[in-house]
Amino acid sequence: MCSNEVCSCRYGFDTPHNYNDHEIYCGGFANQWQRNGGKCGPCGDPFQSPQPRDNEGGGKYGRGVIVKKYKHSSVAVIGVELTANHRGFFEFHICPHNNPLRPVSEKCLQQHLLKQADGSGARYYPGTGSKKFFARYRLPAGLTCKQCVLRWRYVAGNNWGKCENGTGMVGCGPQEEFRSCADITITEEDGSADDTPSYVPDYEDDYNEVDVESHAGKPTLVPEDQVNHVGHVVALTLAFLLIIVVLLGLIVYFYWAKDAFKGLLKRQTGQWTKTAPPPSKPASSVVTISGPLGAPPPVPPRRHRSTSGGEKAINSSARDISSISAPTRVTINGVAVNTGSGGVSEAPLHVPDD
Numbered sequence: 367m368c369s370n371e372v373c374s375c376r377y378g379f380d381t382p383h384n385y386n387d388h389e390i391y392c393g394g395f396a397n398q399w400q401r402n403g404g405k406c407g408p409c410g411d412p413f414q415s416p417q418p419r420d421n422e423g424g425g426k427y428g429r430g431v432i433v434k435k436y437k438h439s440s441v442a443v444i445g446v447e448l449t450a451n452h453r454g455f456f457e458f459h460i461c462p463h464n465n466p467l468r469p470v471s472e473k474c475l476q477q478h479l480l481k482q483a484d485g486s487g488a489r490y491y492p493g494t495g496s497k498k499f500f501a502r503y504r505l506p507a508g509l510t511c512k513q514c515v516l517r518w519r520y521v522a523g524n525n526w527g528k529c530e531n532g533t534g535m536v537g538c539g540p541q542e543e544f545r546s547c548a549d550i551t552i553t554e555e556d557g558s559a560d561d562t563p564s565y566v567p568d569y570e571d572d573y574n575e576v577d578v579e580s581h582a583g584k585p586t587l588v589p590e591d592q593v594n595h596v597g598h599v600v601a602l603t604l605a606f607l608l609i610i611v612v613l614l615g616l617i618v619y620f621y622w623a624k625d626a627f628k629g630l631l632k633r634q635t636g637q638w639t640k641t642a643p644p645p646s647k648p649a650s651s652v653v654t655i656s657g658p659l660g661a662p663p664p665v666p667p668r669r670h671r672s673t674s675g676g677e678k679a680i681n682s683s684a685r686d687i688s689s690i691s692a693p694t695r696v697t698i699n700g701v702a703v704n705t706g707s708g709g710v711s712e713a714p715l716h717v718p719d720d
Contacts, residue, residue, distance in 0.1 A: 410545030432468025
């Protein structure tokens, strides 16, 4: 940002060069609002700087060089070059100082707030872009001075803050400020001007305190450019939380619940596709007979065998039985055998070991 006094060397005036004339912003937002409670030097220096400050009368760059002359009640075209656009608005103040080697007071500057010539008010809202902006302001009627301090004040509008209605939005609350001072002359029609010095308080007096309450809750953007970002912030927050929930769900599924879920799904699928068991086959009515037709069912052999006629039991340890001398009914290997009647039938009989 550049205005006249600190930039006068750029326009051919014999003044010290200030290569940081775009950084006259009260020492920065934190320095102005957190350290000094909103206080700033009248011409943009950090409030805590030793007095006289660099850009004030009597300071390093405040030499009292007159850069422009005007007639009282005339329209002044004031140009401001923005090297970085922070939105917000401009204001211009004048103090009939007439004491170039002494700092100007904030109280004197606040007495004369310039208004735009087209009746649109004191605040000028620059458009977008980093470039030169020109505004037309009406000088106070009847005000003349040999050395007037014209102060440019730029209140930015790109910080989030609390508004008067309790909501929050960009442009409300304390904002970063840029300031710059220039020395001009305002004369009567005949060229005469008042040269009465303005009151200058002692250096230790708190003469450059800004009205902090004027910043609290007032938006600094052009009304049509004010955008309520609360909905955007809420939507982004909800979307972020949704993404986190989805990611956590995927982690739980793949590391813990995957197998259980598959087992449950498999059991449910088995119940849905379960079929009736095949009917049992009826018991077979066919009886397998291992002996001759009409013979009784076979019985297992006994360890000690005896004849049906009460004869002496056969010794199972005998390997060979020579003959059977009487008709008898013998069961051999589960098969009943009848010998011929009235005669002797001899047959070798082999009894296996039990």
